[in-house]
Amino acid sequence: MKQYLMLTNEELKRSWKMIVAVILAMASIEILTVVGRVIYQERQVRNYMSDAKVTESEALRSFGKLSFEQASSYFSYVIMIGIVLVILYAIQIWYRDWFGESKYIYRLLLLPGGRAKIFFAKWTSLALVIISFIGLQWAVIQLSYAIFNWLIKNNYRASSFDISMTLKQLYTMNVVDVLILLILSLFVVSFLFMLVLLERSYRKAKGLLFIVLEVIALLVIMMGGMYVIETLDIFLSQEISGIMLAIFVLYFAYTIWKSLRLLKWKISV
Amino acid sequence: MRKFKFVLILAVVSFLTLGIYALFIRSIDESDFIVETVQGDPKQPAVRSVQAELYDEGLKKVDYNVALDGRVEKAKDNWISGMFEGPYNENGAPADFRRFIRSDYVLTFEQQGTTYAMGTKDNNKWELQYWEKGKQRVVKKIFPAPPEARKLGETQLSPDKRFGNSLYVLAQDIQNDSETLLYKIDLKNDTIQKINLPVISKGEIIILGIHNETIVYYTTEIVEGADDEKQTLYLSDGEKSQRLKGLKSFGDGETKLSTDGTKLIMLECEPKKLNWTIYDLASKKSIKHKISIPSVTDESGSGEYTELKDDLIYTANRTGDGVFNVLVIDALSERVIYEGNIKDKLKRTETTLNSLVYN
Numbered sequence: 001m002k003q004y005l006m007l008t009n010e011e012l013k014r015s016w017k018m019i020v021a022v023i024l025a026m027a028s029i030e031i032l033t034v035v036g037r038v039i040y041q042e043r044q045v046r047n048y049m050s051d052a053k054v055t056e057s058e059a060l061r062s063f064g065k066l067s068f069e070q071a072s073s074y075f076s077y078v079i080m081i082g083i084v085l086v087i088l089y090a091i092q093i094w095y096r097d098w099f100g101e102s103k104y105i106y107r108l109l110l111l112p113g114g115r116a117k118i119f120f121a122k123w124t125s126l127a128l129v130i131i132s133f134i135g136l137q138w139a140v141i142q143l144s145y146a147i148f149n150w151l152i153k154n155n156y157r158a159s160s161f162d163i164s165m166t167l168k169q170l171y172t173m174n175v176v177d178v179l180i181l182l183i184l185s186l187f188v189v190s191f192l193f194m195l196v197l198l199e200r201s202y203r204k205a206k207g208l209l210f211i212v213l214e215v216i217a218l219l220v221i222m223m224g225g226m227y228v229i230e231t232l233d234i235f236l237s238q239e240i241s242g243i244m245l246a247i248f249v250l251y252f253a254y255t256i257w258k259s260l261r262l263l264k265w266k267i268s269v
Numbered sequence: 270m271r272k273f274k275f276v277l278i279l280a281v282v283s284f285l286t287l288g289i290y291a292l293f294i295r296s297i298d299e300s301d302f303i304v305e306t307v308q309g310d311p312k313q314p315a316v317r318s319v320q321a322e323l324y325d326e327g328l329k330k331v332d333y334n335v336a337l338d339g340r341v342e343k344a345k346d347n348w349i350s351g352m353f354e355g356p357y358n359e360n361g362a363p364a365d366f367r368r369f370i371r372s373d374y375v376l377t378f379e380q381q382g383t384t385y386a387m388g389t390k391d392n393n394k395w396e397l398q399y400w401e402k403g404k405q406r407v408v409k410k411i412f413p414a415p416p417e418a419r420k421l422g423e424t425q426l427s428p429d430k431r432f433g434n435s436l437y438v439l440a441q442d443i444q445n446d447s448e449t450l451l452y453k454i455d456l457k458n459d460t461i462q463k464i465n466l467p468v469i470s471k472g473e474i475i476i477l478g479i480h481n482e483t484i485v486y487y488t489t490e491i492v493e494g495a496d497d498e499k500q501t502l503y504l505s506d507g508e509k510s511q512r513l514k515g516l517k518s519f520g521d522g523e524t525k526l527s528t529d530g531t532k533l534i535m536l537e538c539e540p541k542k543l544n545w546t547i548y549d550l551a552s553k554k555s556i557k558h559k560i561s562i563p564s565v566t567d568e569s570g571s572g573e574y575t576e577l578k579d580d581l582i583y584t585a586n587r588t589g590d591g592v593f594n595v596l597v598i599d600a601l602s603e604r605v606i607y608e609g610n611i612k613d614k615l616k617r618t619e620t621t622l623n624s625l626v627y628n
Contacts, residue, residue: 013274124276132279134290177347177348178287236364
């Protein structure tokens, strides 16, 4: 357990600067877009007032007031970039061990005890990064809202706190959904880990071939499952949900099992 | 501790930020409903069975079922529970029955807590299943299809009305424009009897009400060159039909036969008022009624729901932020048998009225 925690700590330590830089950059961009949107709105209203020779309230009637939902409309794009970065990190966390200057992977593989702790250390690092990402993003939304309220004139502001539809998909105001989101994210991470380990196990063309086969197998399971369910037409919607959930759990377990097997039997120093 | 510094930092950040999120969720106001009775007894059977379905469309999605005697049920869905939700009429029904009603060829109809499902696969036999929620039982019956119905192409069977032990069913060929046939199924003796509707139509037949041998129905026909379809209203005793003239509004709003089968009630909703006409089938005379209803139409929408059921008009209308007025009116006597206000103590504008449901 201690060795696993130390390995996890080591993984995070090696990426720490990158993680902090990305989080700070994303938070800064999001706060700046809110500030920029408020300034832009106020400038537009002022320009309209001087051009059309109307009062402030008339200009606001024409332009409409600015809500936080509008001011934070770019957040979803930043979050998408964040998701892409997490995906890239899930791949980079393995490859850096092979392609780094010190060939760190040899030290890892030669550690005493099972190799599962190497897998789970990286997996836990990603889990912690994802949870922090979800939580910090919410903190940034709240901070941006406070800045929005402080910055904007009262008569320019519309309604109370609300977020865009895209953000509402992520923040459904249900804690159980956060847990489900985390499980889904970890499934994607596990699948990517399996693909990387497949490539590292067989290398070059053979490795790529196994990756393609694994992706095809996943598509066959998904599409084939849906086709069989629709063709049979005997299942209730709740039963279909149950079957899909069972397939998901089994495949999730398979990706971890397969990765551990590859790490134990196929990857050699 | 220094050995796990980075793990601890991220664990603390995760815990704190998700804690902020959880606290925020807890801090979101949820509606707190009370029901204030203006007049009438909320415990009388016709009122007690009514519940208002209200949705909170704010940040936190909450569904409320508010009974007029003050009981409030709250439901919050997550992604997983949403996947396992079934349609309203399937609630509590056994899997076999639910499997039957989701077949392409089966149509359902609900009356007084019983869901009737009927269909035919091959035109040779008719399958009927009904789920009695109160008794928690499913009744299954198979009948040989009546001879004239076997001649139809792809037959759609629509259970339409239960009266005593009789279930009235419409049979129509959905591929060809054939006439609609009406049958009475005796659920006690398991027999099917064809009801002759002397005036038939190549178009659709819509049954407005059935009481013993009295059937009120109208036919619709597309008139070439005209935008609207022609609707003709008939009264039948199973032997002969007579056309009911001078009643123009039967197709516009909600029209039903009174529970004693002697009158036709035609209801029309207008902003802030309800109009209805009682047509006496024996004397052929009409009496018009109208009643003002309290409602507001502002940027939050009107939030209105009206239904005619068992000679009673049930109407619910938003009268202010988080306030919904519910009226139950005896359509025949124009007497308000119940009036109450469902009030959200927090006066939340995000709460909207979906419908009234009857248990």
